Amino acid sequence: MNAKLLKQWRTSVALTGLLAGALTISACQKEQETELSLEDSISAEQSVPMSAEPAEPNDVVVDTQDSSLNEVADDTAASVNTGVSQINYSCSPELQVEATYKDTDNQVVIATANGTTTLTKTNDATNPEVFGVENAIDGGEGFVQWRVAHQDRETGVMRTAGANAENVSTYECKRTDEGAV
Numbered sequence: 001m002n003a004k005l006l007k008q009w010r011t012s013v014a015l016t017g018l019l020a021g022a023l024t025i026s027a028c029q030k031e032q033e034t035e036l037s038l039e040d041s042i043s044a045e046q047s048v049p050m051s052a053e054p055a056e057p058n059d060v061v062v063d064t065q066d067s068s069l070n071e072v073a074d075d076t077a078a079s080v081n082t083g084v085s086q087i088n089y090s091c092s093p094e095l096q097v098e099a100t101y102k103d104t105d106n107q108v109v110i111a112t113a114n115g116t117t118t119l120t121k122t123n124d125a126t127n128p129e130v131f132g133v134e135n136a137i138d139g140g141e142g143f144v145q146w147r148v149a150h151q152d153r154e155t156g157v158m159r160t161a162g163a164n165a166e167n168v169s170t171y172e173c174k175r176t177d178e179g180a181v
Contacts, residue, residue: 089156089173097158097173099146107131110146110158114138119146127151136162 083104089097100109106121108131115138119131128149136142141163148156156173 087153087175088177090176091156091158091171091173093171095158095171095173097156097171099148099153099156101153108146108148110137110144112137117144119144129153136160 084100084102086098086100089099091097095112098111100111102108107118108121109116109118115136117133117135117137117139119133121129122132123130128147131146131148133144135144137144137160142161142165143159145159146156147158152175154175156175158171158173159168160171161168
């Protein structure tokens, strides 16, 4: 073979090798995925795996043959009680108060014939507990304070005032019901 033909053959082998290498490299690179249009994603059916096992029930079944009715009632009350209790009070001078205590929020909602307001606990003590709000019971200008004493919140004192903060009404209240809801 002559030298010129050998140079051409070597050049074409080198170019063929480079071309094969470039094709190999481009084949290894990740292709950009085509994005689905909104219509494609809406019409695409998605499969959800299902179990052959039935779902576990959320209800707790209590076997009353092994438990006394009092134990069952105590369990039920404990699961229903979520830190909210409602107590009715009869106050003097004449006023009926319904207090809904939200212990987890440190609040009490006081409802009377004059209106309803939410008071926030202002002290860390448990006896007496002191609640207050800077508006009147009807939502107008004034204040409401509620102090309740004893472990079972048996007695309370409510102080209210309207726009004239010097004219304060004080009510002494006693619990009239046994129930906490």
